Amino acid sequence: MIDPRSPITKLRRNRAVLFSIFILAIVVVAAVIGPMLLPTAQVTRNSLLPPSPDHLFGTDLNGRDLFYRVVLGAQISVFVGVAGATVSFLFGTVYGLISGYSGGSTDAAMMRLVDIFYAIPRLILLLVLISALDPLIRQQMERIGVPQLVGYSKVLILVLCLGLTEWLTMARIVRGQVLSLKSQQFVLAARSIGQTHFNIIFRHLFPNLLGVVIVYLTLTVPSVILDESFLSFLGVGIQAPLASWGLLLSDATQVINPVKSYWWLLVFPALAMSLTLLALNFLGDGLRDSFDPRVKK
Amino acid sequence: MLERLLKSHLLFKITEPNLPAYRFHLKMIRFIGGRAISLIIILFCVVTATFFLIRIMPGGPFDRERKLSPNIEKQLLKKYKLDGPILDQYFNYLGDLLHGDLRLSTKYRNRSVNEILADSLPVSVTLGSIAFCIATFAGVLLGSVAAANQHGWIDRTAMFGALLAISLPSFVIGPMLVLLFAINFPLLPVGGWGDFRSLILPALTLAAPYAAYIARLTRASMLEVLSQDYIRTARAKGLNEIQVIYKHGLRVAILPVISFLGPLAANLLTGSIVVENIFNIPGAGGFFVSSVLNRDGFLLAGVVIVYCTLLVGFNLVVDILYGFLDPRILLYD
Numbered sequence: 042m043i044d045p046r047s048p049i050t051k052l053r054r055n056r057a058v059l060f061s062i063f064i065l066a067i068v069v070v071a072a073v074i075g076p077m078l079l080p081t082a083q084v085t086r087n088s089l090l091p092p093s094p095d096h097l098f099g100t101d102l103n104g105r106d107l108f109y110r111v112v113l114g115a116q117i118s119v120f121v122g123v124a125g126a127t128v129s130f131l132f133g134t135v136y137g138l139i140s141g142y143s144g145g146s147t148d149a150a151m152m153r154l155v156d157i158f159y160a161i162p163r164l165i166l167l168l169v170l171i172s173a174l175d176p177l178i179r180q181q182m183e184r185i186g187v188p189q190l191v192g193y194s195k196v197l198i199l200v201l202c203l204g205l206t207e208w209l210t211m212a213r214i215v216r217g218q219v220l221s222l223k224s225q226q227f228v229l230a231a232r233s234i235g236q237t238h239f240n241i242i243f244r245h246l247f248p249n250l251l252g253v254v255i256v257y258l259t260l261t262v263p264s265v266i267l268d269e270s271f272l273s274f275l276g277v278g279i280q281a282p283l284a285s286w287g288l289l290l291s292d293a294t295q296v297i298n299p300v301k302s303y304w305w306l307l308v309f310p311a312l313a314m315s316l317t318l319l320a321l322n323f324l325g326d327g328l329r330d331s332f333d334p335r336v337k338k
Numbered sequence: 339m340l341e342r343l344l345k346s347h348l349l350f351k352i353t354e355p356n357l358p359a360y361r362f363h364l365k366m367i368r369f370i371g372g373r374a375i376s377l378i379i380i381l382f383c384v385v386t387a388t389f390f391l392i393r394i395m396p397g398g399p400f401d402r403e404r405k406l407s408p409n410i411e412k413q414l415l416k417k418y419k420l421d422g423p424i425l426d427q428y429f430n431y432l433g434d435l436l437h438g439d440l441r442l443s444t445k446y447r448n449r450s451v452n453e454i455l456a457d458s459l460p461v462s463v464t465l466g467s468i469a470f471c472i473a474t475f476a477g478v479l480l481g482s483v484a485a486a487n488q489h490g491w492i493d494r495t496a497m498f499g500a501l502l503a504i505s506l507p508s509f510v511i512g513p514m515l516v517l518l519f520a521i522n523f524p525l526l527p528v529g530g531w532g533d534f535r536s537l538i539l540p541a542l543t544l545a546a547p548y549a550a551y552i553a554r555l556t557r558a559s560m561l562e563v564l565s566q567d568y569i570r571t572a573r574a575k576g577l578n579e580i581q582v583i584y585k586h587g588l589r590v591a592i593l594p595v596i597s598f599l600g601p602l603a604a605n606l607l608t609g610s611i612v613v614e615n616i617f618n619i620p621g622a623g624g625f626f627v628s629s630v631l632n633r634d635g636f637l638l639a640g641v642v643i644v645y646c647t648l649l650v651g652f653n654l655v656v657d658i659l660y661g662f663l664d665p666r667i668l669l670y671d
Contacts, residue, residue: 319505
C-alpha cells in the first residue's frame with residue numbers, strides 16, 4: 042500500500058531529486074572507475090587544443106587531456122567532499138550528543154565554544170590551519186617512511202581541516218534534537234534499568250537522530266566541495282599533477298585574455314562542478330523537505 | 339532608530355507591565371556589555387591562536403635558496419623582533435598590538451603591515467559594501483516577489499535561479515561574466531580598479547550567491563508571515579497586495595534576513611579574496627593569500643586580526659540592532 046504522506050513517496054514524486062540522484066551516480070561512477078579505464082598517457086605535445094574527437098574536452102596549457110583531468114578532479118573533489126563531511130559528521134554528532142545530554146553548565150560552555158568558532162570566518166581559519174599544519178604532516182610522513190603518500194598529504198590535510206571547520210552546524214542541530222529527545226520516556230526507561238550514559242547516548246539517542254543528521258550531511262558535502270575548490274583556486278589546496286575542479290578552474294582563469302578565449306578550459310570543469318553541486322543541493326533540499334518534520338509543506 | 343527604541347520600550351511595557359523602566363535599561367546595558375566582552379574574548383583567542391600557529395610552521399620567513407650567514411640571520415630576527423623566548427615574543431607582540439602597531443612585513447621589506455592595510459583595506463571594504471547592498475536589496479526583493487506569487491512561474495524561476503547561484507562558485511560566475519561582458523561583448527573592463535565601471539562585474543560576482551541565499555530566506559519567512567491573522571485583517575481592510583506585502587508583511591519577514599547580515603559580512607569579506615584574485619583588484623585579500631604562501635607571519639596575523647575585528651564588531655552592531663527590532667531577545671536571552 043502506498044501512503045501518500047510517507048517521506049519516501051514524497052521523495053519519489055520529486056523529479057528534481059530523482060534527476061539529481063541520476064547525475065550523482067554518473068559522477069561517482071566516473072570518479073571511481075574513470076581514471077582506471079582511461080589510458081594513463083594523456084599528455085600530448087599540443088597545448089591548448091580546442092575540443093576534438095581525439096580530446097573530447099581539448100587540452101590544457103601543458104598539453105594534458107582535459108577530459109582526463111576533469112575525471113581525475115571529480116575523483117579528488119568528491120573524495121574530499123565525502124570524507125570531509127564524514128569527519129564533520131563524526132565530530133559534530135559526538136560533540137552535540139555530549140553537549141545536549143549533559144545539559145547545565147557543560148552544555149553552556151560547549152555551546153559558547155561553538156559560538157566563538159562561528160564568529161571566526163571559516164575560510165580564514167582554514168587558510169591559516171592548512172598553511173601551518175601541511176608542512177608538519179609532510180615532515181612526519183617522510184619520517185615514518187611512506188614517501189609514496191607524500192603527494193597525497195594535501196588531500197589528507199584538506200579532509201581534516203575542512204571536517205574540523207564544518208562541524209558547527211551539525212553540533213547545533215544534534216544538540217537541539219537531543220535536548221528534546223532526552224526528556225522522553227524511553228530515555229527514562231533506559232536509565233531506570235541501569236543503562237550507562239554511554240549506552241544511552243549511542244544506542245538509544247543516536248539512532249533517533251540519524252534521519253536529521255543524514256539530511257544535513259547531504260548539505261555538508263557540497264559545502265565542503267566548494268571550500269576545497271576555493272582553497273585550490275587560491276593555490277593552498279590540491280596541487281598539480283593531481284587535479285581538483287577548483288585547481289582546473291584556477292588554471293583556466295589564468296589563461297583568459299581578450300585576444301583569444303580558451304573557453305573549453307573554463308566551461309567543462311565549471312559544468313562538472315556546478316552540475317554536481319546543484320544535484321547535491323537539490324537532493325539535500327528534497328530530503329529535508331520530505332524527512333524534516335519542522336519543514337511544513 | 340529613536341522611534342524603534344521607543345517602540346521596543348512600549349512592547350516591553352505591554353509584555354512585562356510590572357517591571358520598572360530602569361530594569362529595561364539595565365537589561366539593555368547588560369546585553370550590550372555581554373556582547374562587547376565576548377568580542378574581546380574572541381579577539382584575544384584569535385590573536386593567540388594565529389601567533390602560535392605561525393610560529394609552529396616549519397620554515398621561517400627568511401628561508402631562501404641560499405642559506406643566510408648566521409650573523410645576518412640574527413640581525414634580521416632582531417629587526418623583526420623574532421628573537422628571544424617565544425613567550426616573551428608573544429607578550430611583546432600583544433603590547434605592540436595594544437599600541438596599534440601591527441609590525442613590519444617580512445616579505446614586503448621596509449613596509450609596515452599598517453601601511454599595507456591602509457592602502458589595500460579600503461578597496462576590499464568598498465567592494466564588499468557594494469556587494470552587501472546588492473545582495474540584501476536584490477535578495478529581499480526577489481524573495482518577497484517569489485513569496486507573493488507562490489507556485490507561479492516567477493517563483494519557480496527565481497528559486498531555480500537562486501539554487502543555481504548558490505551552487506556556482508564565484509570563480510565560475512566571475513570568469514563567465516568576464517567572457518560574456520568583457521570579451522565577447524566588450525562593454526565593461528576585464529579587471530583592475532579604477533572608475534565605477536570596473537566595479538560592476540566584481541560586485542555582481544561577489545553578491546550573486548548571497549543574493550540567492552537571502553532570496554530563499556526572505557521567501558520562506560514571508561510565506562510564514564503571509565499566513566498570519568494580521569495579514570488577513572490587512573487584506574480584509576481592503577489594502578492592496580503591494581501594501582499588504584511591503585508595508586505589513588516585510589516588517590516581520592525581514593527579521594531572519596537581519597540576523598543573517600553578520601554572517602553575510604563575513605562571507606563577503608572572505609569571498610572577496612577570490613573575487614579580487616579573478617579581477618586583479620589590489621585589495622587586502624591578495625596580501626592575505628601571499629602572506630600565507632610566503633610565511634609572512636605579521637602580515638598574516640595583521641590581516642586576520644583586522645578582518646576578525648571588523649566582523650565581530652559588525653556582528654555586535656547587528657546583534658544590538660536585532661535587540662531593538664525584536665525586544666524579546668533582550669528580555670529572555
